[in-house]
Every structure is written in structure tokens, then in C-alpha cells.
């Protein structure tokens with residue numbers, strides 16, 4: 001059975017769902033269709049539980065290039081479609097997936113109807129800063145998740161959204177993350193900036209004052225030191241594959257909840273590691289592998305995983321792990337990697353097994 005516009009009408013109980021699907025295919029006809037349905041229903045008894053409120057509720061429309069599934073009508077899927085620009089996002093959409101296209105620009109106005117957008121996913125495109133028009137992304141003041149991984153950004157772009165929870169800009173060419181860009185984002189918990197070209201100066205002040213930041217990944221950048229001014233909420237700091245030569249004394253004392261610290265594949269020498277800098281009780285995992293250390297730094301009492309492989313360590317000093325060695329005073333270390341150094345199993349003093357009784361995974 002077809003009506004005069006050629007839309008199928010169904011008498012079965014599933015008709016409401018089908019009508020919504022049709023409306024997704026012909027997005028801008030929805031008001032007409034709803035009106036039509038109202039007329040039809042007032043004339044005939046279709047025998048299903050008709051709920052006028054449900055039909056008249058403003059169902060989001062969809063861009064022609066994209067798909068808005070009827071079971072998730074606030075999401076707009078525009079991924080893998082060879083798009084060159086971000087399409088206009090219609091009223092009602094809250095989640096936009098634009099990954100895997102060839103998007104080079106964001107023209108003005110595309111987000112004008114969705115200033116309450118929550119997620120914007122733009123991974124694997126070709127966005128550059130110069131072609132993101134002012135007043136586009138900046139408008140998204142309710143955004144919670146922003147993913148612009150694997151694009152060509154040279155500077156971080158983040159709207160002033162106090163609802164922001166997660167930012168991912170992995171694999172761009174970012175050299176600068178302006179100070180204050182994240183200010184007021186009290187719900188921001190994770191920032192992923194892996195594989196960029198950030199220098200310590202380019203990052204300075206970027207994370208100051210954040211209240212909920214738990215994870216920062218700045219691996220594979222050009223940092224010469226760990227980022228300064230990190231908030232005390234931080235639990236995970238990943239800075240592998242940089243050019244870090246030294247750590248400032250007291251750096252970890254300012255991060256009382258930091259549990260996981262990864263600084264592998266850097267340029268740390270003993271002279272850049274002040275005495276006791278890793279001697280903090282919060283640390284559970286410390287990765288210092290692939291550096292230039294010649295001795296084992298002193299570590300905190302709660303450390304369980306210590307990675308020191310591929311350094312120049314030639315001496316195993318029990319006092320790095322245990323101040324006193326006794327049956328009731330021993331290290332909590334479980335994993336200890338020391339392979340790729342100048343040590344042999346014979347380098348281990350006799351007290352080592354008493355000091356490290358839990359180290360079932362000990363590689364020399």
C-alpha cells in the first residue's frame with residue numbers, strides 16, 4: 001500500500017519503526033510525513049498503540065551523505081565516504097563520525113545547528129589548521145569527546161567546552177599546545193598526543209589547573225623534559241620515545257597519585273636523575289628502558305614493575321630496592337627487567353633474593 005507521495009504504509013505493529021527509517025532516507029520530508037500520518041490516523045483505526053507524542057517528537061534529520069540509524073537517531077555516520085569537507089550537521093545530532101575520509105577543511109556554519117554536539121570523530125583525514133574556519137569547532141561548547149587522530153594539524157584545536165572528557169590528537173604535526181586552551185575543563189580525564197612534534201616549550205602551561213586529568217600520553221614527540229605544571233590528579237604519564245635528558249628534582253612529589261610513569265627510549269643519564277626523584281610511594285610501574293643509565297635509581301616502596309632493560313647498568317645495588325634487608329622488610333617488585341645491560345646473573349649479590357622475594361619475573 002502506498003500513499004500519494006509513494007511512501008509505503010504498513011498496517012502491522014512495526015510501522016512506526018519503518019516510517020522512521022523512511023524518514024531517514026528522505027530527511028527533509030519528515031514534517032510532511034508526520035503531518036500525513038496524523039491525518040491518516042485520524043481517519044482510520046490501524047489497531048496499534050499510537051502515541052502522538054512519540055510521532056511528533058523532533059526526530060533529527062540527516063545529511064544526505066551520511067546515515068543516521070533509526071535505533072540511534074542522534075548519531076550521524078559519515079565515515080569511509082570519500083568526503084572532502086565536513087557536511088552540515090542537522091539539528092538534533094549529538095554524535096558525528098567522520099573518520100576515514102579525505103576531509104581537508106571545515107567550512108563555516110557546519111556546526112551552527114548543533115552547538116550541543118557531544119562527540120566529534122575526525123580520525124584519518126587531512127585537516128590542517130588553516131582550513132578550519134574560525135567559529136566552527138569553537139562553537140561546540142558541550143563537546144565531551146574530540147578525536148582528530150592522524151590528520152595534519154600543526155597546533156591543537158579544542159573548543160572551550162567545560163563538558164570535555166577526552167581529547168585525542170595522535171599522529172598529527174602538532175608543535176604547539178597553547179597554554180590555557182584547556183582551562184576550565186574540570187571533567188577532562190584523558191589527553192592523547194602521541195606521535196606529534198611537541199617540544200617542552202610548545203606544551204608549557206597546557207595542563208595547568210585541570211582537576212580531573214588522569215592520563216597524558218606525549219610519547220613520540222620532541223620533549224627534552226617531562227611536561228611541567230601537571231595537575232596533581234595525574235595517574236598515568238607516558239613520555240616514551242622523546243629526547244628527555246633529565247628530570248627535575250621533586251617532579252614526582254608534585255604528583256601524589258601518579259602510578260604509571262613511562263620514559264623509555266629517551267636520553268636519561270645518571271646525571272639527569274636527581275637522587276630520590278623516583279622515591280615516591282604512589283608509583284606502581286616505572287619504565288626507564290632504552291636510556292643511558294649506569295646505575296639503578298632508588299625507587300619507592302610500592303613499585304611492582306621496573307623496566308631498566310637496554311641501559312648501561314653495570315652494578316646491582318640492593319640498596320636501590322631495600323634500605324634494610326630482612327625477612328620482614330623486602331621490596332614489592334614483581335617484574336624487573338635488566339637485560340641488555342652490563343650485568344650477569346653473577347652480578348647479583350646474595351641479599352638480592354631476600355630483598356626481592358616477589359620478583360618472579362627477573363630478567364638479566
Ligand SMILES: *[C@@H]1O[C@H](CO)[C@@H](O)[C@H](O)[C@H]1NC(C)=O
Nearest residue numbers: 061088089090091092112113
Ligand atoms: C537549522 O536550524 C534552523 C533554525 O532553527 C532550522 O530552521 C533549520 O531547519 C535547521 N536545519 C537543519 C538541516 O537542521
Ligand SMILES: *[C@@H]1O[C@H](CO)[C@@H](O)[C@H](O)[C@H]1NC(C)=O
Nearest residue numbers: 100101102103104124125126
Ligand atoms: C592527505 O594528503 C596527502 C597529500 O596531499 C595524500 O597523499 C594523502 O593520501 C591524503 N590522505 C587522506 C586520508 O586523504
Ligand SMILES: *[C@@H]1O[C@H](CO)[C@@H](O)[C@H](O)[C@H]1NC(C)=O
Nearest residue numbers: 142161162163164186187188
Ligand atoms: C562533569 O561530569 C559530571 C559527572 O559525570 C556531570 O554531572 C557534570 O555535568 C559534568 N560537567 C559538565 C560541565 O558537563
Ligand SMILES: *[C@@H]1O[C@H](CO)[C@@H](O)[C@H](O)[C@H]1NC(C)=O
Nearest residue numbers: 275276279280281298299300
Ligand atoms: C625514600 O622515601 C622514603 C619514604 O618517604 C624515606 O623514608 C627514605 O628516606 C627515602 N630515601 C632516601 C634515600 O631519601
